[in-house]
Amino acid sequence: MKQLHIKISDDLYEEIKGNSMARECTMQSYIVECLKKDKVNKLKDIQEAQKDYKFKFIDLFAGIGGTRIGFERVGGKCVLTSEWDKYCQQTYEANYGDKPVGDVRELQVENIPEYDILVGGFPCQPFSLAGVSKKNSLGRPTGFLDETQGTLFFEVARIISGTRPKAFLLENVKNLVSHDKKRTFTTVINTLEQLNYKVFYKIMNGADYVPQHRERIFIVGFDKEYFTGDINFEFPRKVNLIQPKVKDILDKEVDEKYTLSDKLWSYLQAYAQKHKEKGNGFGFGLAELEGTSRTLSARYHKDGSEILIPQEGKNPRRLTPRECARLMGFPEDFKIVVSNTQAYKQFGNSVVVPLIEDIARKMMITLDEEKARRL
Structure with a gap:
């Protein structure tokens, strides 16, 4: 008993x-x-x-819920989640008790519960402008239907248009800004502005919060139809005087299975030497324990080469999944319920949680200013 x-x-x-x-x-x-x-x-x-929530939000392209944690920490309640990957769904449900709905394309706006903020990332896809001039596109409120049809960003725009959240936060890889000769990013911003939102964007580095170089583009928008006064918003600035270090996220004892085999270590060294001779920087990344690591990617499960931990007297090793969780700023009690391969993919695709929390806190300042105007 x-x-x-x-x-x-x-x-x-x-x-x-x-x-x-x-x-x-x-x-x-x-x-x-x-x-x-x-x-x-x-x-x-x-x-x-019985909980006193300040606002409600929906979490699209949710992955394993890193964005959800950030917004919950500033008083939000998640009322709907969308994530199609079955392994991410398993991790999400294990940690939050909610199983995400699947394909975002099947979400009907009339079935989405009332909420205040939309959050999420979306895959970077090129847009077709066939038959639609920029002049005509900008002149029509529904121009985004022509420019973004068939892409997953279209689904974000469709839901924003149909539900009119007070604000949104969208996250993507840094390369979204230059993708397809900058046409993709221009279309994204134009579309959001056509929907009558004031849009702010900035490339931010997760290294301000965790010991990892991780640059991402963040796009924040506020509904001009909701706000009755000026919309003022500033992205957070670095406040940590002490830079996080790789050594701070490492386990004291690690299973030998994470140490690279002689064969793999020899291959990675030879590969790096070959590219060095060609004059480029391709190769493994041996982490500086007193510094910041390279970016953790979804391919980390293949060989771990971008972030290797040096070990005295033996080959370097991969990070463990738990160390990856810490590198992304997830809480220590976050449950890892999938295989190592899937866990590496999930953390490599996720967001830096404390950075999201700081952006959410800044968004709440803007929303609270409007709330005060309405009193």
């Missing part, structure tokens, strides 16, 4: 007490009954209803 000790709110305590008295049983017996009869969600719903 095992014992479980939990802390609950006073209101939930009274709810359980009242229900147990009505059934003429102990509170412990009532809770066990609920668990056996799959009434856990009932207890969860009661607890959730």
Whole structure:
């Protein structure tokens, strides 16, 4: 027989007490009954209803929920999640209790619950401008339908247009800015502005928050139809006086399976030497423990070459999945429930959590200013 000790709110305590008295049983017996009869969600719903949320948001292209953590930390409640990858769905459900809906293209705006902020990334895709001049596109409120049809950004624009969130945050790789001779990024910004949003964007480096060089483009927008005054927003600036270091995220003891084999280590050294002779910088990245690592990518599971940890007296090693989680700023209790291969892909595709949290906090300042104007 095992014992479980939990802390609950006073209101939930009274709810359980009242229900147990009505059934003429102990509170412990009532809770066990609920668990056996799959009434856990009932207890969860009661607890959730008591929380004081500042705003609601939806999480598109959610991955494993790094953006969700950032927005929850500033008082948000996620009311809908979309993520098609089945392994990401497993990790997401294990950590948040919600299984994401699948393909974002199947989301109907009329079925999306009321919310305040839309967040998410989207794949970088080229847009076709066939038959649509820039002049005509900019002159029509629905011009984005022609320019972005068939892309996943179109789905973001469709949902923003149909639900009118007060604000949004979109994240993408740095190369979105230069993709397809800058046409892709220009189309994205034009589209969002055509939807009558004031748009701000900035390339930010996760190295301000974690010991990893990770540049991403962040696009923030505020609904001009909602705001009654000036829309003022500034992206966060670096505030850490102490730079995070790679050594800070490392485990003290690591399984030998993460150490590179002689064959793989020899191959990586030869590969790097070959490209060095050609005058380019391709090759492995041996991390400086007192410094910042290269960017963690989704391909890390292949050989780990972009971030290798030096080891005294033996070959370098890969990061463990838990170390990857720390490198992205995920909390220590974040559950890793998939294979190492999938975990590496998931963290490599994710966001730097504390950076997202800081952007969310700045967005709330702008929204709170408008709320104050309305009082």
